[in-house]
Amino acid sequence: MAFDKKQDQRNSIPEPNLLLHVRPELARVFYDLFQAGVFVKAKIGATIQAFLCDGLGLDPHYVEERIQTMFLNGKAVDDPTSAVIPDHAVLALSAAMPGLLGATLRKGSFYSAMRSEISHAGQAAVSPHEGKVLLKLFNLLPGEIGSFLLDLGVWVKGDTLHNLIGKRLNRLAEGCLRAELDGRNVDVASLAHKEWPADQEVFLRVHAE
Amino acid sequence: MDRMLRIDMGAEGGPRATVAEVGEYAGLGGRALTSALVSKEVPPLCHPLGASNRLVIAPGLLSGTAAATSGRLSVGCKSPLTGGIKEANAGGQPSQMLARLGYAAIVLEGKPKDETLYKIFINKDGVKITEDNSLKMLGNYDLVDKLKGEYGDKIGVISIGPAGEMKMSAASIACTDMEVRPTRHAGRGGVGAVMGAKGVKAIILDDAGTKMRSPKDPDAFKEANKRWVEGLRKHPVTGQGLPAYGTNVLTNVINEAGGYPTHNFMWGRFEGCAKISGETQAETENARGGEGSATHGCHRGCIIRCSGTFHDKDGHYVTKQPEYETVWAHGGNCGIDDLDAIAMLDRLDDDFGVDTIEMGATIGVAMEAGLAKFGDAQAAINLVKEVGKGTPLGRILGNGAAVTGKVFGVERVPVVKGQSMPAYDPRSVQGIGVTYATSTMGADHTAGYAVATNILGVGGKVDPLKPEGQAELSRNLQIATAAIDSTGMCLFIAFAIMDQPETFQALIDTINTFYGLKLTADDVTALGKSVLKNERGFNARAGFTAAQDRLPEFFKKESLPPHNIVFNVTDKDLDSVFNW
Numbered sequence: 001m002a003f004d005k006k007q008d009q010r011n012s013i014p015e016p017n018l019l020l021h022v023r024p025e026l027a028r029v030f031y032d033l034f035q036a037g038v039f040v041k042a043k044i045g046a047t048i049q050a051f052l053c054d055g056l057g058l059d060p061h062y063v064e065e066r067i068q069t070m071f072l073n074g075k076a077v078d079d080p081t082s083a084v085i086p087d088h089a090v091l092a093l094s095a096a097m098p099g100l101l102g103a104t105l106r107k108g109s110f111y112s113a114m115r116s117e118i119s120h121a122g123q124a125a126v127s128p129h130e131g132k133v134l135l136k137l138f139n140l141l142p143g144e145i146g147s148f149l150l151d152l153g154v155w156v157k158g159d160t161l162h163n164l165i166g167k168r169l170n171r172l173a174e175g176c177l178r179a180e181l182d183g184r185n186v187d188v189a190s191l192a193h194k195e196w197p198a199d200q201e202v203f204l205r206v207h208a209e
Numbered sequence: 210m211d212r213m214l215r216i217d218m219g220a221e222g223g224p225r226a227t228v229a230e231v232g233e234y235a236g237l238g239g240r241a242l243t244s245a246l247v248s249k250e251v252p253p254l255c256h257p258l259g260a261s262n263r264l265v266i267a268p269g270l271l272s273g274t275a276a277a278t279s280g281r282l283s284v285g286c287k288s289p290l291t292g293g294i295k296e297a298n299a300g301g302q303p304s305q306m307l308a309r310l311g312y313a314a315i316v317l318e319g320k321p322k323d324e325t326l327y328k329i330f331i332n333k334d335g336v337k338i339t340e341d342n343s344l345k346m347l348g349n350y351d352l353v354d355k356l357k358g359e360y361g362d363k364i365g366v367i368s369i370g371p372a373g374e375m376k377m378s379a380a381s382i383a384c385t386d387m388e389v390r391p392t393r394h395a396g397r398g399g400v401g402a403v404m405g406a407k408g409v410k411a412i413i414l415d416d417a418g419t420k421m422r423s424p425k426d427p428d429a430f431k432e433a434n435k436r437w438v439e440g441l442r443k444h445p446v447t448g449q450g451l452p453a454y455g456t457n458v459l460t461n462v463i464n465e466a467g468g469y470p471t472h473n474f475m476w477g478r479f480e481g482c483a484k485i486s487g488e489t490q491a492e493t494e495n496a497r498g499g500e501g502s503a504t505h506g507c508h509r510g511c512i513i514r515c516s517g518t519f520h521d522k523d524g525h526y527v528t529k530q531p532e533y534e535t536v537w538a539h540g541g542n543c544g545i546d547d548l549d550a551i552a553m554l555d556r557l558d559d560d561f562g563v564d565t566i567e568m569g570a571t572i573g574v575a576m577e578a579g580l581a582k583f584g585d586a587q588a589a590i591n592l593v594k595e596v597g598k599g600t601p602l603g604r605i606l607g608n609g610a611a612v613t614g615k616v617f618g619v620e621r622v623p624v625v626k627g628q629s630m631p632a633y634d635p636r637s638v639q640g641i642g643v644t645y646a647t648s649t650m651g652a653d654h655t656a657g658y659a660v661a662t663n664i665l666g667v668g669g670k671v672d673p674l675k676p677e678g679q680a681e682l683s684r685n686l687q688i689a690t691a692a693i694d695s696t697g698m699c700l701f702i703a704f705a706i707m708d709q710p711e712t713f714q715a716l717i718d719t720i721n722t723f724y725g726l727k728l729t730a731d732d733v734t735a736l737g738k739s740v741l742k743n744e745r746g747f748n749a750r751a752g753f754t755a756a757q758d759r760l761p762e763f764f765k766k767e768s769l770p771p772h773n774i775v776f777n778v779t780d781k782d783l784d785s786v787f788n789w
Contacts, residue, residue: 114638114639
């Protein structure tokens with residue numbers, strides 16, 4: 001099991017927010033979002049381990065065994081229990097990767113000395129507060145925890161959402177059962193024409209039924 | 210697999226084939242055999258395109274057996290690109306077929322006295338060498354179609370395209386895949402130019418009537434191979450990640466690490482990487498070709514199946530799934546974020562018979578020189594077409610990045626020993642820079658790829674918590690890689706044996722039960738060292754010194770964004786790599 005408890009990102013749902021009720025097979029359409037990253041709530045100053053397990057509700061065993069590769073602001077992380085999330089953090093996660101570099105970049109890799117210049121090292125103390133992390137998922141992870149995170153809710157840039165809906169409109173029209181924009185039912189097709197502010201984040205939830 | 214086929218292409222009266230016992234090369238396969246033979250029989254100072262050079266084509270030790278994922282074919286010679294020894298290997302069907310036909314190697318020797326082009330047909334009944342000038346300047350795809358018309362569609366083909374005939378230093382040797390398409394290439398080092406210099410356009414293999422090679426202990430071999438297969442299948446890389454996304458799954462991660470060479474090694478991140486990533490590529494392939502199109506083996510018996518099939522928007526076949534290095538070379542390295550354009554470039558490379566890494570790096574250098582703009586996919590396609598046509602510009606480009614950089618006065622030319630660097634910037638991961646610099650092959654990521662040194666016992670039992678020197682890690686990786694390259698096993702097996710000691714044991718048991726041996730991890734180390742010793746010795750006699758074991762100067766001077774680091778491994782450390 002990838003999850004041991006579910007955290008709620010929706011305590012105070014900001015506008016604009018979009019809730020899509022979709023057939024299960026449509027959820028993967030949204031996995032594209034994880035390549036460029038989605039924003040999720042996080043306790044800044046917490047460790048990566050705490051963020052993944054306590055914040056997102058992932059099973060510690062899953063984090064230990066399955067998430068073999070972690071980058072915090074582009075630096076390879078060896079110990080998620082000590083690496084602390086700063087403000088404006090970009091956290092990228094992947095399952096084990098092929099290639100010499102794939103092996104080298106793994107957390108705690110036998111070959112970690114080969115990439116010491118880009119290894120995550122000590123950092124300045126961060127005072128704890130609420131914030132957001134740009135979370136990227138690669139390789140097998142979107143398929144394994146993407147639906148869970150989308151159900152929980154993520155923030156995406158308006159232009160990113162616009163591009164995704166435009167690109168996948170046909171599949172959305174087939175697989176989306178109901179759409180709610182800021183709590184009001186809307187026609188799925190109309191979403192393609194909506195002017196999402198490019199620099200504004202939209203709170204997106206995708207609920208597979 | 211106890212015979213060697215030698216063909217003297219310059220013999221009086223025309224090419225002459227001789228079949229003999231393997232002799233002193235008995236017990237060797239793949240890279241171990243090619244490098245031993247080249248080291249012993251090729252004068253190191255000979256011209257790579259001259260009569261004295263030899264082209265050695267050798268299946269691995271386990272090729273032609275039921276052992277899973279054992280179909281790599283090694284090609285060795287003196288390289289026209291580097292001037293040193295070369296082993297390039299490829300997947301596809303020919304390695305299995307050649308082994309089942311009983312040959313440990315084909316050795317092409319001498320040189321025809323004129324421009325006559327030959328094809329060589331090999332089946333269980335023997336060898337037939339025929340003049341066939343109708344094949345001149347055919348692309349690999351048309352060539353294979355023509356050969357299928359003549360010999361049927363059960364053949365395997367080892368061939369060159371126009372680039373090989375024009376003896377370009379970036380020329381590859383193509384091997385056909387399960388669909389008899391020329392998609393798998395021994396790409397690196399200009400081995401195709403040597404085949405062209407020998408006047409051989411194609412070697413056609415027909416293994417009808419042959420059987421799978423028999424192990425010494427069939428029951429034990431079957432049991433060991435079963436454990437071997439189970440180990441590969443259960444590992445997340447060989448059993449899940451590679452089958453689902455192929456090698457291009459690396460794009461996002463290397464980009465995130467800031468080690469994705471972009472715009473001819475100017476930056477370490479590419480803005481358009483998500484458009485050409487393995488995840489996007491697999492989704493595109495499955496959407497266009499049907500679910501499962503992103504998972505395909507390059508030869509029968511491969512259970513990793515890291516390849517796939519790329520169709521265009523209308524569902525027509527374009528090429529096999531472009532590999533990570535190809536997508537990088539023609540993609541991010543050239544600022545191109547269009548998968549369709551990259552697939553077309555891959556198709557053209559395969560058809561003309563050129564190395565995709567060398568061509569992509571060359572186009573990057575050409576773009577820096579101003580021949581095209583970074584990001585201009587159509588211009589890149591046009592430049593590669595120049596290579597296929599053999600125009601004066603195409604002849605320059607087809608001789609690789611080093612030549613192109615010289616001709617157009619470019620300083621940032623990412624080569625070592627004349628060979629282009631693959632898709633990992635050595636400033637980000639400095640250990641791979643050590644391998645690029647010191648490999649006997651020129652800049653080559655696969656020279657130190659066997660990430661299982663701890664399990665293999667190469668270099669002793671190193672404490673994984675202790676930071677080891679870059680030189681020591683690179684040395685151990687190069688030794689382990691040379692050993693695995695000799696088995697015919699795909700290097701991707703290393704990921705499973707790195708994490709699963711029982712899978713390594715299954716591999717050792719597979720080899721031992723097949724040959725009736727009692728190999729140990731120490732023997733693996735000894736084999737790897739002997740291969741490297743042969744190769745280093747050849748290169749030294751060819752005039753290589755420590756000065757060739759260096760990265761280009763710009764890697765020490767230009768810091769790489771986003772981490773703003775330069776390559777800082779000392780020359781002293783580089784020179785210590787082969788001190789064992």
